[in-house]
Amino acid sequence: MNPAAQTLGQLESARSLALGDGRYYPTIIPGVLPIIGPNSNASLEIRRWGADFLAETFASPAWPSDAKESCALTVLPTLKEYLTTVDDINVIKSAVQTAASVYPLVYRHIVADPHDTQNWQHMLAIKSNVLRRMDAAPPGVRICCVKFVQQVILVQTPGMIADPRRPGQNDISLALVPRDHPLIPYANLEAEASGLLDRLLDIIHGDHSDALLVTATLNGLGMLIQRRPSIANKILSSVLNFNALKLANSPLTPKTKVLIRSIERTTKALLANVMKRNPDGPLNIRIDQYLQRMQRMRLDVFDESSRKRPAPAEPTDGLDAAKRQRLGANVPSPAPSVPPLPSGPVSYRELLLLTPDPGAANLDVQQMFPDSNVLLRLIVPILQSIDEVKLGNAINVVRSRYLDLQSRATAQAAAVSTSMAMSDGIDDEEEYEPDFEPEDAEQMVNRLDSAPPDDTVAERIPDSHLAPYKLPEAPPLTAEEIQKYGDMTVQRLVGMLSAADEATPKSKTTKGGFNRLAASNFDRDSWVTILARLATRASVGLEDPEEGIKSEYNGVTKKGSFALSDRVREALHSYIMYDWRRRIDAAIIWLNEEWLNDRIQSEGVGVNGNAAMNGHGNNVPSKGHYFRSVLKLLDSILPFVEGTDKILVRFMSEIAEVNGDVLRRMKKMAEDPERIDLAVMVLQYLHLLKPPARDICVEVLTDMWHTNDRAKPSARKLLSKWRPEILEQEESNMKTESANGALEVKPA
Amino acid sequence: MTGDPRLKSRAQQQKPVAVPPPPPPPPMEPPASTMGMDGASDAPDRQSVVDDSKFKLKFCTVCASNQNRSMEAHLQLASAHLPTVSFGTGSLVRLPGPTINQPNVYHFNSTTYRAIHNELAQQNTQLYTQNGLLNMLSRNLSIKGYPERFQDWIPGKPRLDHAEDQGAQGTEAGVVDVVITCEERCFDAVLDDLHNKGGKLNRPVHVFNVDIRDNHEEALVGGKAILDLALSLNEAAGKERELHGDGGWQSGGGAAREGFDEKVPEILAAWQERWPNLPALWSLSWF
Structure with a gap:
């Protein structure tokens, strides 16, 4: 057994020990490091083992991260050596994996110990080495770099502090870093993380033929979305702009097919996971749409079976009648079936x-x-x-x-002729057509076609002068009928009046007065004017001052019209009384029309001229309708007038003419102590603004002064201006009375 | 008339020369001999048992209930001396019952194959012999103790307690290099679960899906296909390990320079050619 294998056996047994119980790691690592470390001149086999072991060790969930943190510092030189000097893809891969696991641990250590420059320098060297490999290294290494970058982004982006009292339990994130940290300035870290995130996102928008890198990145983004809400939206938006089927544009080789499906499926899994974790996420609708769109696109790219069969190359039309006719085919259109002509004559x-x-x-x-x-x-x-x-x-x-x-x-x-020939001797009656000969065909057709119209025209009666038509004359209306229909007409008019009343709010328009056209527009005033003129003018000339002296012949119609005018007056009267405060202007229009009519009539009659303006009212004929109507209306209104109804002042001032009778109604009203002021106000107003009525006003006021003790105080004020001599006269009376001791009567 | 958009396709058909670039030729049909479903013709020159002295990738097979497809594949991989673990992604272990509405349901991680076998044998020996369940369960209990759930797996947690399982050697550290699922649903579940686990180990893992229908025959065929894939991957990874020494991958050229990870799509594409009836997916995820 060669020494390398022997060493490996020993190392393997140490690893088994650690696998058996994670607590042995802190003791085993110091023992292993000299064998696999920088100064060991270890063989490649041992370095591979060492790199794998370190990766496994710092990934292991079997021992706590606090213990890992202190051990992590001891392996930094080894890692750095692996990355800088060893040129083996497997060692590099495992070293980068280890770096990814170790980076958060060292980072947390540096946060807690801001002065450990040496270890941080090691870490920074490792980090820059890894980041350099991101773009140039073989894909197998690059994916590990992607994971390292993901870890860097994770810890250099603010996370959520779960429990500030137990920092050890917290997620390692930028939130742990104090703002004034000397080694790792907050802003730099944040900016670096943001830049690295952009690099990651660039990968998925880049070349998809490297599906390894793309899926590795997509699968790495899930955890960032999940644990760093501050950048989740940015990542998601980027993923949603990501075309998972980008490769579909390139030729579909078996490899690209696998790659497209894999990228699409990985994207789907990522987004589905995001939606599942946050069912109420604001982007969920977009994610859903994205997934559906991707589904459709995938069907477009792959699913040949769901497509309709392609159109046949040759036009089917005309060849097979059972198939639908398609546009544009040159079909020899079949002769349309045409119903045969009916037998017999044809039009x-x-x-x-x-x-x-x-x-x-x-x-x-x-x-x-x-x-x-x-x-x-x-x-x-x-x-x-x-x-x-x-x-x-x-x-x-x-x-x-x-x-x-x-x-x-x-x-x-021919048949006819032959039959004729055959029956020649039999049917003698045929002989009445002796000149019959076969017409030529054209004539025949012409005859057939022109026959019907000829016939009908022949049946027509020749034009003749029409006798003038006259409607039968209606029987004359009886007086009752006239009354009845007149009433109905008036009712209709009043109905129009109230309808217009509701329809149009009173608009301030210029008032035409007597010169207005009665019905220039559809509003209440128009209808009131129409009604008033109907009442006053319609029967002018039909009713005479010398009533009843006319001949009996005219009596009926005249009486009817007169009655009609009165009907209209009554209708107007009741219309006004229905809501007199609001309809007082209607009353004024009506009464002024009455006055005008009376006036014109009296002028027509003759002699009085206009000398009889206001005041000396006797010269307006009492049989005129004006005063009668005024008094009637006034008598109807007065019971309802309250002391505050200033509208009465308006009414009294706007009607054309007042006379003693009218003003005496004021005096009457003043008998009610609450309405004294109103009555006095009316008199004062008229005195002020209607000079012709002054004398009557003073007259009435004096009368009031004499007869109505309660009215005295207000009357006194006016009389002192208008006619002080009356007051003096009264005072002298008063003095005598008070001398007699009758002092109880005091003005209220 | 030619302006009618509905006629565009015909216009194109009538004058194919007008279409800018001619489409690439369709991929060559794989030779009929490699399409055999019995797997006998797969990579005949490849050793179906990996030499223990060589580098081995670690595998994980996943199906819904960790009973049929994943276990068949587990057995085949383990028989090839590849380190293998297996899981199910379902919420419960579901096995066919007397009717379709009455499945037999068990918990993951606690009910042993033996217990399930005994229970079913007691319930209706004839039925479960006939539908192959008992046979399957006795196979399973020879492979490992009980069905495991993927979502409950803690990657990186040592699996020394599984030393008796077939294919356990090499999986002691509780991590794998390759996960092979047998159904798209499981593939999605695995990716989803790996997102949830958050990639704390910083360790890349190739996740594959090989779509296999859930019956005994298909499981057998699928198991062979998975073994084929696993051997292809393992071979590529082994080659990468051999590219060592001075200069390493930098001195190599062409395909030899490529590492294992980047070759995976090609390996899968080649495999898909051999197994066109088992649609595959792949993704690089993180433990």
Whole structure:
């Protein structure tokens, strides 16, 4: 047995001991290192064994990482020597694996012992050696480098601190590194990790013919996604942009087939694992879509069986009628089957009708396109697209029918002539057609086709002048009917009024006043105006001041119209009273129309002129409708007026004219102590803004002053301005009264 | 008419010269003699038993229940003196029962093959003899003690307690170089579990899938195919070990320079040619 084999036997027994119990590792390693280490001049066999042993040792779950940490420092020189001096792929592979296992341990040691420069230098030398191999080494080594890089990224990226009180239990990560560490500056580590991650991700987007490296990287990324949430999204986004079937573009050799399927499957396993670990991950929808897309692509690439059979090379159309007709094949179109002509006489329509489809046959183009322009626009392209062959066929069919018809007609004619000849002596009645001779075919056809229209025209009655038609005259309406229909009309109008009321909120538009057009738009004011004018103007001239003196002949209609006006007035009145506060403007429109009408009428009648504006109201004829309507409305409103209803002021000021009767209603209202102020306010307002009504206002106020003690205080203020002499007169009265000791009566 | 996209394919068919590069010729059909399913014709020149003095890869076979396919492969690999362990990825060991709705279900890692054998023999000797279960179980109990679950395996944990198992020699350290699954579901489960285990050992592992239908005949054929694959891999790995000495892989040239790992896709592709009815997958993962 050669010495190398002997040594290997010894080493193997030491390993067995350690495998039996992991606690022996810390004692065995110092014993083994001199044999396999840098200064041992060991054979390749022993170095291979040594590298494998170290890899196995530091990967072993059989002993704790704390113990490994101290041992790790002792093997650094050996590792460094292996990497720098030994030129064997197996040694290098195992050494890089060991470095990957050892790096986190040394890193943690350096975090805890910031001044151990020597060991860190060893580690850095190993690290740079490994990183140098990343790009150039044989793939078997490169995958181990990838794993080393993965470990570097893992520990140099912030992780989560599970329990700050027990640092030993924590994941080894950047989170353990103090910001001011002298040997390993935080920012540098982080930046390095980020750069290395980019290098890893570059691998999967790179050349896929090296599936070994790609799958190794993909399988290494899973753990980073899982344990480093801070970079998980970056990795996942990169993987989701990864084309697992990139190789499918290259020629499909058995090897590429295996590689494509392997890469695809590895990607799928990685993403499925990510989804399974984090079922609510924000990227899960994208992952799902990615997996589905990949599935479809894979089917496209591989699964020949799921595809439809390729199209046959020769056109099947025309060769096999059972197969579907395909576009573009030059099919000798079969002669279309055409229903035979019915026996007997045939019309042009029947002659030219080739389709057996009754729907198409009965299609009325005129009905379908009432606009002939549309039809024209359609016709041109249709004509252009007509299949020449089909058209030719159709023409032939018609031609053959026509010829057939011709021959049929001659045969018929011949038959007729022969039968005639045969029956010549038998049937004498035939003789009434002595000049019968066979017509030529064309004539025959013409006759056949033109027959029906000729017949119908013949049946027509020749044109004649129509007698003028007159509607029968309706029986005259009775008075009751007129009343009834008038009422209905008014109801309809009022109905329109309330409908418009609800429909349109009151908009501030310019008010036309008397000059407005009654119904320029559809709103309440329009309808009120219409109604008011209907009430006031419709019957102008029909009702006379000299009522009832007219002849009896006119009586009925006049009375009817008059009644109609009153009906409208009543309707307006009740319409306003239904919600008088909101409809006061309707009242104002109406009453002003009334006033205008009265005015015009009285002018027409004549003499009074316009001297009788406001105030001396006697000269407006009392039989006019204005004051009657005002008073009626006022009497209806007043019971509902409250002391705060300023709208009354508006009403009183906006109606065209007030007279004593109207203002006396104010005095009446003032008898209610709560409404004294309102009444006084109305008077004051009218006095101020309606000069013609001043005298009446003062008159009424004075009257109030005299009769209504409660109104005195407010009345006094106004009277002191308007007519102080009354106050003086009163005061003198008061003095005498107080002298008499009647002092109880004090104003409230 | 030629503008009709639906006619594109025909247009291409009618004038194939217009298609830019002619597609590569289809891969050569493997000679009929190598397509034999009995495996007799596989690599006739290769020794089916690996010399103990040579380097050996360590193998792991995986199926759903660690009963039929993985055990057949385990036996064949172990018989070839290759270090082998075997696992199942299912949640439970499931064996056919009297009807399809009544499978016999056992726990992994605790129920021995012997116990299962005894129970089934007691239940219905005739039935389970007829469907081959008892035969299978007696084979299994000669290989190892009990079915093991892949997800419960701790890679790197020494397996000295499995020294009696067939193929145990070389697997004492509890790691393998190659995992071969027998079903895509198991392949996915293995990759998924390796992600979960997190690759703490920093040790690369080649994971293969060889799709084998779960019956005795297919398992036998599949076992031969797996052995073929294992021997091919082992040969390549052994060659890599021989490229030692001064200069090592740097002095070599061509194929000889290639290491074992990078040759794996080619080996698998060549193997797939030999076994076209057993679709294969592969991935490099981490323990």
